[in-house]
Structure formats: C-alpha cells, structure tokens
Amino acid sequence: xxxxxxxxxxxxxxxxxxxxxxxxxxxxxxxxxxxxxxxxxxxxxxxxxxxxxxxxxxxxxxxxxxxxxxxxxxxxxxxxxxxxxxxxxxxxxxxxxxxxxxxxxxxxxxxxxxxxxxxxxxxxxxxxxxxxxxxxxxxxxxxxxxxxxxxxxxxxxxxxxxxxxxxxxxxxxxxxxxxxxxxxxxxxxxxxxxxxxxxxxxxxxxxxxxxxxxxxxxxxxxxxxxxxxxxxxxxxxxxxxxxxxxxxxxxxxxxxxxxxxxxxxxxxxxxxxxxx
Amino acid sequence: xxxxxxxxxxxxxxxxxxxxxxxxxxxxxxxxxxxxxxxxxxxxxxxxxxxxxxxxxxxxxxxxxxxxxxxxxxxxxxxxxxxxxxxxxxxxxxxxxxxxxxxxxxxxxxxxxxxxxxxxxxxxxxxxxxxxxxxxxxxxxxxxxxxxxxxxxxxxxxxxxxxxxxxxxxxxxxxxxxxxxxxxxxxxxxxxxxxxxxxxxxxxxxxxxxxxxxxxxxxxxxxxxxxxxxxxxxxxxxxxxxxxxxxxxxxxxxxxxxxxxxxxxxxxxxxxxxxx
Numbered sequence: 323x324x325x326x327x328x329x330x331x332x333x334x335x336x337x338x339x340x341x342x343x344x345x346x347x348x349x350x351x352x353x354x355x356x357x358x359x360x361x362x363x364x365x366x367x368x369x370x371x372x373x374x375x376x377x378x379x380x381x382x383x384x385x386x387x388x389x390x391x392x393x394x395x396x397x398x399x400x401x402x403x404x405x406x407x408x409x410x411x412x413x414x415x416x417x418x419x420x421x422x423x424x425x426x427x428x429x430x431x432x433x434x435x436x437x438x439x440x441x442x443x444x445x446x447x448x449x450x451x452x453x454x455x456x457x458x459x460x461x462x463x464x465x466x467x468x469x470x471x472x473x474x475x476x477x478x479x480x481x482x483x484x485x486x487x488x489x490x491x492x493x494x495x496x497x498x499x500x501x502x503x504x505x506x507x508x509x510x511x512x513x514x515x516x517x518x519x520x521x522x523x524x525x526x527x528x529x530x531x532x533x534x535x536x537x538x539x540x541x542x543x544x545x546x547x548x549x550x551x552x553x554x555x556x557x558x559x560x561x562x563x564x565x566x567x568x569x570x571x572x573x574x575x576x577x578x579x580x581x582x583x584x585x586x587x588x589x590x591x592x593x594x595x596x597x598x
Numbered sequence: 599x600x601x602x603x604x605x606x607x608x609x610x611x612x613x614x615x616x617x618x619x620x621x622x623x624x625x626x627x628x629x630x631x632x633x634x635x636x637x638x639x640x641x642x643x644x645x646x647x648x649x650x651x652x653x654x655x656x657x658x659x660x661x662x663x664x665x666x667x668x669x670x671x672x673x674x675x676x677x678x679x680x681x682x683x684x685x686x687x688x689x690x691x692x693x694x695x696x697x698x699x700x701x702x703x704x705x706x707x708x709x710x711x712x713x714x715x716x717x718x719x720x721x722x723x724x725x726x727x728x729x730x731x732x733x734x735x736x737x738x739x740x741x742x743x744x745x746x747x748x749x750x751x752x753x754x755x756x757x758x759x760x761x762x763x764x765x766x767x768x769x770x771x772x773x774x775x776x777x778x779x780x781x782x783x784x785x786x787x788x789x790x791x792x793x794x795x796x797x798x799x800x801x802x803x804x805x806x807x808x809x810x811x812x813x814x815x816x817x818x819x820x821x822x823x824x825x826x827x828x829x830x831x832x833x834x835x836x837x838x839x840x841x842x843x844x845x846x847x848x849x850x851x852x853x854x855x856x857x858x859x860x861x862x863x864x865x866x867x868x869x870x871x872x873x874x
Contacts, residue, residue, distance in 0.1 A: 325695065325847040327685050334844060335677035341805030351804060353641050355676055357633040362681045365626050372682045376669045383659010383669075393652045393659075401611035405635045408604050408649045419601065528627060529617030568610060569600040 332359045351516060376522055385519040389482035391425040393522045396564035398422050416459055417596040421553050421569040425515075426480040431470060431492040440471060440493040440508040440593050447476030447508030450578065451586040452554075455501040463501025464595055467544035470494050471505065473537070478513030486557065490505075497544075509578055509587050509592055510536040512561050525566065532566050535559035540593070547595035608635045609728030661684040661795040665758035667701040671797045674698050674843035675806075692735055693872040697829050700815065701791075702756040707746060707768040715782040716747060716769040723752030723784030726854065726863040728830075731777040732818060733870055738768065739777025740871055741855055743820035746770050749813070771818075785854055785863050786812040788837050801842065808842050811835035816869070823871035830867050 326334055335355050342348040361367075367375075377559040385392035397403045403422045411420045434440065441447065472492035474480050481490035495503050514532040516522050525532045538551040555562060557568055557577045562570050578587040602610055611631050618624040637643075643651075661668035673679045679698045687696045710716065716722065732743040748768035751754050757766035769778050790808035792798050801808045813829040831838060831846055833853045838846050854863040 325849075326680065326684065326844060328681065331677050331681055331684060338806050339804045342803070343805060344803065347803060348634050348645070353835060354826065357637045358676060358678050359681045360631045361629055362678060365629050366685055367626070367682055369682055369686055372673070372679070376673065379610070379655065379669050380659050380662045380667070383656050384662065386656045387661065391652070391656070391848070393655050397652065398869065400634060401607050402633055402634050402638060403648070404602065405604065405607055405638045406643055406645055410601065410637060410645055490643055510752055524627075527618070527620065528615045529619060530614050557631070560860060564614075567834060568602060568607060573601075585644060 327504060328359075328363060330558070332356060335359075337457075339452050369373060374536070378524070380518040385521075386443065389428070389515070390519075392519050392521055394423065394425040395519070398424060398522075398569075399521055399525060401517065401568045404568045407521040411565055417594045418542075418550055418552060419571045419573050420486070420551050421571060422567055422576060423541075423551050424567070424569075426474075426482055427472065427541070427561075428482060428489070428492065430489075431452075431472065431494050432489055434505070436498075436502075437504055438493065438494055438495075440473075441475065441491055441507045443490055444475050444508045445477075448585055448587050449510075449581070449583075450509045450589055451504060451581060452507060452538065452589045452591075453502070453504035453592065454591045456497050456503065456544065457501055457592060458547065459594060460595060463499065464544045464547065465497060465499045465501060467497040467501065467503075467542055467547075467584065467593075467595070468494055469497070469503055469593075470541040470543075471507075472511050472539045473510050476508055476511060478511055483516065509589075510556060512536045512559055516565050530566065531562070531564065534566050535561035535570060537569075538589070542593050542595065544595060546598055548598050550595055554589060571589045604635075604639060608632060608700050611635075635833055636709045640821075648747075654800070657796040661797075665704070666792070666795075668795050668797055670699065670701040671791060671795075672800075674700065674845075675791065675797055675801060680844045692870050694818075694826055694828060694869045695778070695847045695849050696827050697847060697850060698843055699817075699827050700843070702750075703746075703748065703757055703763070703817070704758060706765075707748065707770050708765055709866065710769040710771060710781070712771055712774075712778075713780055713782070714769065716749075716773075717751065717767055717782070717784045719766055719788070720751050720784045721753075723787075724861055724863050725857070725859075726783050726785045726867045727780060727857060728783060728814065728867075729780035730867045732773050732779065732820065733777055733868060734823065735870060735873060739773070739775070740772075740820045740823065741773060741775045741777060743773040743777065743779075743780055743818055743823075743869075743871070744770055745773070745869075746817040746819075748815045749783065750789050752787060754787055759792065764826055784812070785865075786814055786822065786832060788812045788835055791842050798814035806842065807840065809837045809840070810842050811846060813845075814865070818869050820871060820873060822874055824872055824874050826869065830865060
C-alpha cells in the first residue's frame, strides 16, 4: 500500500465491507463512511479538532446511565431526531402528529386508574385535568389503548433528574370501550434541557438557549395501530418558536383553559391513531 | 411552527447557531448537521435503526476508560483517523510519513537509558534491536529528540489490555547530539483490535477481519519540529494490505533483518522530522 489518497481511502473503507451479509447494515455504514469522510475534508478537520470530537463523544457516552440518555439529547438538539421523525411520519390525514421521544422516557411507569393524579408530590404548579379520547382514523374509539404519560414538574425537572425521587410525574392509563381518558396533574412549564453535561455545554458554546416549551409527553399504543410518540404543547409558551430540540408542530399545541376553580386548568385533546 | 419540512429543518438547526461567537465551531457544527441530516435522508433511517445507533454510540463511550479509547478505535476502523491524517499531512519531501495514533497510547511512559530493553517481561517473542537516527529535512541530526515508543507483546496485547500489567512494552528515549537512538524489544506481531467491545462487534457484523499488521508505534518530537506520530511495520506481514485501520504506508514498512544470534532481528530506521 503506497498510501491512500483521500478519495481512495473512502472507497477502500467501503470496499472492506464487501463480505458483509447484511445489505441494510452495509448500506447504512457505507453512507456513514462517505459522509464522515466528506465532513472531515470539507472543513479540513485538524488533528486537535478530531481529538476534541473524540473527547466530546466519549463524555457524551459516559454521561449516559439508566436514567439519562445524553446521546438522545445530542440527536434531539442537532435536529436529527426530528429529521428521523419527518422521514418516517409523512404528514398524516387526520392522525395525530408525532414528535421526539426525548431523553427522559422510562420503561415501567406505574399503571394507574383513570382519573388518578400523576403529580401527587409536586410542590406548586397549577392543578390541571387532562382529558380526551383515543380514536382511529374513522372516528371509532380505540378500546384498550395504553397511554404512557410523563412530564417535568413545576421546578422543570423530571423525576429521573432528581436523586432518589423514585417514579413520579409519569404513569400509564388504559382506555375502556369508550376510548376516553382523563388524569390529573400539574400544568407543565418550560425548562432547560440539562446543561451540566457535554450536550448542554455544546448548546451554550453555540450561542443557543437550552429551553423547551412546556409540554406533556405521550406514547399512545394499541393493537392494530402504529404506536404514537408525541407531546402536547401549552399554547402561548414563549419557547414554541425556538424549542431547543425543534419538536413543535402546530397541531400539537393545546389551549390550556381555565378549570373548575381559579388557578386550575383543563387540557382537552383527542388522539387519532394510524392503522398499523 | 406548522411543522418543519426536511429541508427547512436542516436550515433551522443551522440558523439557530447564528449567535455563536466561535466561527470555526459554527462552521464545523453546521457541516456536521448537514451531513448527519443528509445521511438520515439518504438511507431513510428508521426509528429502530436510529435507536440502534444511539445504543451503539452509548456503548462505545461507556467502553472507554483511562486505558482504552473505543471512540478512537471507531474512528480508526472507519478510516476517519487516516482521512484526518491525509488532510493534515500532505505527502512530504524527505520527511517520515505519519499514521494513526491508535487507541493504546498512554502518557507518561518511563524514560529509559538508550539501549534499554522495553520488553523485559515479554514471554516468547524474537529479541530485536531497533536503531537509527533522527534528523531534519536537510540531514542534520536532531539532538534532544524524544521518541515515545509503544507496542503489543508477543501475545498481541498491549499492557493496558491486561489487568494489573503496569507500564510495559512502552518507553521514552531522548537522542544525544548525534541524533541516534537504539533500544531492545521483541519483534512485534500482527494482532486483532479488541473485539470484546462495540467496535470489534461492528467489524465482525460488517464481515471485516479485525487484524492489524505487526508494527511499532512512535511519536517523535523535538523543539522546532512538527511532532511525528507514526508506525514502523514489519515487511512481509500478511495483513499489510488489509490493515483494519487503513494505516499502512509503503515508506513505513521495514525489513526486520536477522540479528547477531539465530532467532534475533534488527530493525533500522531513520526518522526525518519536518520543521515546525
């Protein structure tokens, strides 16, 4: 091997995958190599910058644990998560639109009775009744739909961001034959994504604010339908036009209206699932 | 925000960096976003594949510790490290060519007297005398050049890959006024890059072998000269044409000749540094 020219190097790396027996993996990795190499050439990456990138990615991996996913946060803040969303969810007809999963989803949230309060430990925050129904594209209620719900508290933190908080501000509800759901919580607030890790530091170095507009997270799933990962955003929030993760879609913004008592709110939203 | 089209999303993420006060960071991150987004669109990345990528990168970061750098291994095996090398080190005149650093360099190797044996604990392996001189582009010897040397042992492992091995098979030597160096070691052998981590598993899934041709690592540095990160490869090695990290250059292949006694070898190589 005399030495690889830049072009020859890219092709040599791709040719080395010739014996890969997984055509899809081969396709993705070949495209990854082409883009990585093209990126380095385009910006004429220096060795010091390469090493900074190595250190950044290492720190991002090491910030992850069973309660925090810093690589998802990186994907979210670089708009990659919403790009994957856009690629996989073309604008539906009447179906509810999807948005990012985010880094704070946890498997195994408690199954609560319809109507339960998912924020029993919240200090402050406006009591809010969230309700609506789950239906299919033709308006039929979906029985047995599972709503996995999670949100940040009035202090802007998810349970997993607080030491020893246990499961809080998250639950699962299952619809009956009428497809209806309702639960109590506190009105979500806008909050900064974590800035104590490499991704938050990246945002600050890029001159970007780390805030997300107030939202409730949902994964709504039911047999025979595509699982729906989405948010409900609070109308009027100051960060709707500059979400740090680019996740806002108009159809997901909900008017949180005054509730039964002063200081309380209601949020009504009907989810429409797409047939699988 | 109605919802971002795919094109609009990429531009929105880049526009969000408008207030970044570091033009170089902005340039690199904008190009990174463009290539990441283009990659996802080109292969129509599914959500499941995106999540596999998140898990792979997380595992890669978590495999790193003070003795192992799995992200460098990833960069090496995808040819990115050699691309950065090619971009930053155009073919020199008489100067020694560079190649990858690799994941096993450790700061603070012991300073040994010229002539010392860097492999006192090696079991088996052919005794080898490595010698030569360090000179500048016009042939003048470089006094006070530091040679940081490291290699795998006869079993194919670096010290840091073995529990409690301590510093072994690595040392630093400083040239005198004649620019000459020599030390004793064992002849390097070809070996597989670690396959117990995510990157090794990736190679196997891609149908790639994990072997590197036998080599000695050097970083040669001296005031007034560019530091040189390179290898000396063993002529005749079966993996010279298929190095798992694409690091071989013809000019770095050395004929390890028979030494003073049967079973011993000599490796002679003169390093030529580039003026800083």
